[in-house]
Amino acid sequence: MQQIATVNISFPKSLLKDIDSVAEEESRTRSELLREATRMYIERKRRWKGIFAFWGREAKSARLSPSQVDKAIRQVRGLNKG
Numbered sequence: 001m002q003q004i005a006t007v008n009i010s011f012p013k014s015l016l017k018d019i020d021s022v023a024e025e026e027s028r029t030r031s032e033l034l035r036e037a038t039r040m041y042i043e044r045k046r047r048w049k050g051i052f053a054f055w056g057r058e059a060k061s062a063r064l065s066p067s068q069v070d071k072a073i074r075q076v077r078g079l080n081k082g
Contacts, residue, residue, distance in 0.1 A: 011019065023033040059069050 019030060019033060023030050026033065028036075064072075
């Protein structure tokens with residue numbers, strides 16, 4: 001069985017109100033909601049880290065400079081021409 005630790009954290013009252021509102025809508029406790037939100041945040045950070053690592057390796061193997069990568073991204077996003 002996984003051990004549980006209790007943690008005290010502070011939230012602005014308006015954010016806590018939003019947390020409680022969502023928890024109530026989803027029939028969860030505040031703790032359940034915050035655990036799930038934390039898991040989702042950590043997973044998203046890991047995915048982005050993996051994406052950046054992958055494309056960093058790709059850029060390196062293609063011998064692209066950071067400015068070339070930036071220029072390509074800006075072109076794809078339509079932020080500049082050429």
